[in-house]
Amino acid sequence: MIDLPNRDKRKEFTRALLKSIAQATPISAVAAEFFGYLSPSDLENEILRWQEDITSKVNSHDELLTIHDSILNPPPIELIGVAKDLAIYFTQNSKKGMFNIYGYSDITKELPAIEKQALDEALHELEQLGLINISQSLNGISHISSTINLHISVDPPVLGNNPIEDAKTISSLMLNNEELSSIVKLEKHLGWDLRRLNPAIWYLKDVVLPENKHSKTLHPDYPTTSFIIGSGERLILKQFLNG
Template sequence: MIEPPKENVDRALWRAVAEAATQFTPVTAALARLYQTTHPSQFQKDVERWHEVVSDTANDHEARLQTLEAAHQPKLKLSPDATALALWLAETSAYGLEDPIGFDAVSAAFPEAAKRDLEDAAAELASFGLVKTSAAFGHPVRLVRPLSNLFALFDPLVKGVSPQDDAAILAAKALELDSGNVPGLMEALGWDARRLNPALMLLMSVIPGPISQEISRDLATRFFAMTPDTRVALKRLRSEP
């Protein structure tokens, strides 16, 4: 069995999902699927009511999140093995990109874990859309590729920043500078590539493009066009609920 994290992260994971669900910031498919594995219709109804009566005050925001948490958090679980693997993937990522990692490197990181436990943990994360795995003959899991969804969920735990919040900040800066030059935006914000990329990938999932396909070692993209449609999408992301 994989050595589980020393602290219980269930509540923090729940908060990452709930904050994404109750804000007008990018909500990825994986985050949605995590809470939909509980009681999806009831959760969605509760979130809709939350939006109908939400206050502008932070205190009221927190109180309403606590109400949602009391009803749904106990049902939201990842296994300790999958959580440990996800935390490791987020912690060790140099750039926060969807770069594949060989299963041998995963095994080396968890020397006490059985191969089957590691494979099952990777498969569980893949079932939630947090990673993609690829197989080879004799190797059910040969590569593990962390996806932007994983960083969106786990970066608040391992980096202390929210890619959802950062996506809104990035959108506002792009509008302020009227620029989709990513290196320039990164410099203006004072962020490194590890912080920028998870937010940038969320941004790329909701803006219509065009988005540069130039291959970059450290950036998800180097440029996106500031078309009228892109500006409309960015304005939605920076808006407060």
């Protein structure tokens, strides 16, 4: 909230009166101007504070918009070498397109041609890019978990599915038919397999909609079983579609 500057009319009148009297002599006039330079009126101070407040609020708002835009429209990620191979491996082995955990020992068995040092460096590269999370033990990396960013970045070139575009399709359907906020009904309506459906649901749940606007019921096949779509959520979905 930006507060408007306060006006004290009595102080302004007194100040104006003193300044007008001072105009009678050149020296007094100069002194008055000097006084005004060193001692700005309360209103001027209020206006200055107000302008600074506006600037701060606008800059903060622009920053938030930029951050939000970068979340909803992430820049493309370029991967090469072992990091690319691992990203493809994680994507292809995500059977349901949900949160997955991969044991480090299982990865080394599945990809024996990759040396340990190259493997570890590539895993850390993927973590820095936000595609996976690494869990450590006393002996080093113990397991890896996938993030929604893995599917956003790697699903399109590897599987031909685009979770963000699919999330927009789902958003449009939910806006036109609130019954489709039930994921079971949505799945039947769309006819998509879980591998395509779930990354879009995951994206809507964790990125687009507020945290408390989905069912917390755990389900083996879906990231959530339903969304709560009120007037505020409808506005968010419309903004997402128009973004």
